[in-house]
Amino acid sequence: VITAMSQDPPPRRLVLGNSGYDAVVDALEKTLADVLADESLSRSADFPAQRARSA
Structure with a gap:
């Protein structure tokens, strides 16, 4: 633990x-x-590019 805390930067999770x-x-x-596995479905939830810019 001491070695980990001496790192720059120290680990966020150990x-x-x-x-x-x-x-x-x-x-x-x-x-x-x-x-x-759900990448396509996840990515399909974005607003269309033009609609997102005008909002």
């Missing part, structure tokens, strides 16, 4: 231990997969 690291990485990979 996962400690092998099992903690593995659990966090697994959860983040699943979340990313969910987000990527």
Whole structure:
């Protein structure tokens, strides 16, 4: 922890231990997969370019 806090900049999040690291990485990979699976739908929610500029 001291080494991490000495970094410039210090980490915003620090996962400690092998099992903690593995659990966090697994959860983040699943979340990313969910987000990527709906990329097209997510991107389709933008306003059309001209409408967004005039608002």
